[in-house]
Amino acid sequence: DSGVTQTPKHLITATGQRVTLRCSPRSGDLSVYWYQQSLDQGLQFLIHYYNGEERAKGNILERFSAQQFPDLHSELNLSSLELGDSALYFCASGTSTDTQYFGPGTRLTVL
Amino acid sequence: DAKTTQPPSMDCAEGRAANLPCNHSTISGNEYVYWYRQIHSQGPQYIIHGLKNNETNEMASLIITEDRKSSTLILPHATLRDTAVYYCIVRVYGSGNTGKLIFGQGTTLQVKP
Numbered sequence: 001d002s003g004v005t006q007t008p009k010h011l012i013t014a015t016g017q018r019v020t021l022r023c024s025p026r027s028g029d030l031s032v033y034w035y036q037q038s039l040d041q042g043l044q045f046l047i048h049y050y051n052g053e054e055r056a057k058g059n060i061l062e063r064f065s066a067q068q069f070p071d072l073h074s075e076l077n078l079s080s081l082e083l084g085d086s087a088l089y090f091c092a093s094g095t096s097t098d099t100q101y102f103g104p105g106t107r108l109t110v111l
Numbered sequence: 112d113a114k115t116t117q118p119p120s121m122d123c124a125e126g127r128a129a130n131l132p133c134n135h136s137t138i139s140g141n142e143y144v145y146w147y148r149q150i151h152s153q154g155p156q157y158i159i160h161g162l163k164n165n166e167t168n169e170m171a172s173l174i175i176t177e178d179r180k181s182s183t184l185i186l187p188h189a190t191l192r193d194t195a196v197y198y199c200i201v202r203v204y205g206s207g208n209t210g211k212l213i214f215g216q217g218t219t220l221q222v223k224p
Contacts (some may be wrong), residue, residue, distance in 0.1 A: 002154065002156070004154070031210060033210065033211065033212075035212075037152075042214055042215075042216060043149075043155070043198075043212075043214035044214075045211040045212065045213065048210060048211055055210075056210075056211055058211060088152060090154050090155070092154075092155075092212075094210065098210075099145075099157050099160065100157065100210065100212060101157060102154030102155045102156070102157075103154050104153060104154050105152070105153070105154050107152070
């Protein structure tokens with residue numbers, strides 16, 4: 001158990017819909033990272049938040065957004081969902097430059 | 112961040128040492144070598160990291176060559192539960208780094224009875 005929690009574990013929705021994925025970092029960690037893992041793209045970095053502020057963006061679509069709240073939990077919002085958005089979404093937490101610890105992931109299926 | 116090269120797959124007999132190689136010939140002086148693994152579709156699990164000295168923890172040992180252009184992750188007594196995809200990642204450690212991890216294709220290690 002890494003200490004990082006993600007909800008929900010599974011999410012099934014339809015194209016065009018909007019969903020929110022939630023991540024709670026390990027106690028004391030200020031950073032939250034989001035990654036997407038699809039069959040054809042592998043593990044891809046999406047975005048990084050540190051203590052409520054966006055630090056870096058990776059291959060994150062404009063239909064996706066994220067935020068980190070004062071209690072340090074983070075949410076990843078995915079809108080206008082397409083079939084190709086079906087993937088595993090992982091969050092990881094860590095100090096700003098230290099080792100990252102990954103949560104169990106949310107499996108998103110878009111039908 | 113430097114690019115890494117790993118063999119796509121390896122087999123290892125249960126109870127034997129698993130030696131997973133990684134090439135990172137363009138590594139910079141301030142870049143560390145990190146190893147993660149992913150068992151089935153679980154979240155990647157941190158294993159070990161190092162700069163230039165060999166490192167050991169309860170999970171594995173990391174051997175980095177003197178020129179730092181390659182490294183080897185050693186699982187001393189592989190078990191069936193070590194079957195996973197192993198990722199070698201090189202990244203800067205220190206202030207100003209966004210901390211993102213760039214995953215390659217990794218090495219799929221199959222531990223056989």
